[in-house]
Amino acid sequence: MTANRVVQGRMVTAESLAEMIEGEDVMDAESIEDADRECPECGSDVLEVGYMPSVTAFVTGWKCQECDWSDTDRE
Ligand SMILES: [Zn+2]
Numbered sequence: 001m002t003a004n005r006v007v008q009g010r011m012v013t014a015e016s017l018a019e020m021i022e023g024e025d026v027m028d029a030e031s032i033e034d035a036d037r038e039c040p041e042c043g044s045d046v047l048e049v050g051y052m053p054s055v056t057a058f059v060t061g062w063k064c065q066e067c068d069w070s071d072t073d074r075e
Contacts, residue, residue: 005032005047007065018051021061021070027052039064 004011012020018029028051035048044066052058063070 014049017049021063039069041069042067
């Protein structure tokens with residue numbers, strides 16, 4: 001398991017990071033990874049987390065560690 005990470009000055013778990021990206025509760029989340037990309041807004045490090053917003057869906061989400069930017073692979 002990956003240890004908790006700091007995002008915008010707050011400790012987050014995989015699940016709470018997924019909820020920041022999704023904007024609401026998620027069913028389940030995998031461990032947090034370092035994404036191989038920089039934030040397009042501020043150039044800081046980006047974290048990646050795979051999660052299930054519902055029973056039938058799986059989304060990969062990205063969240064900047066320093067600003068409000070986030071993205072998902074949802075079409
Ligand atoms: Zn940023």
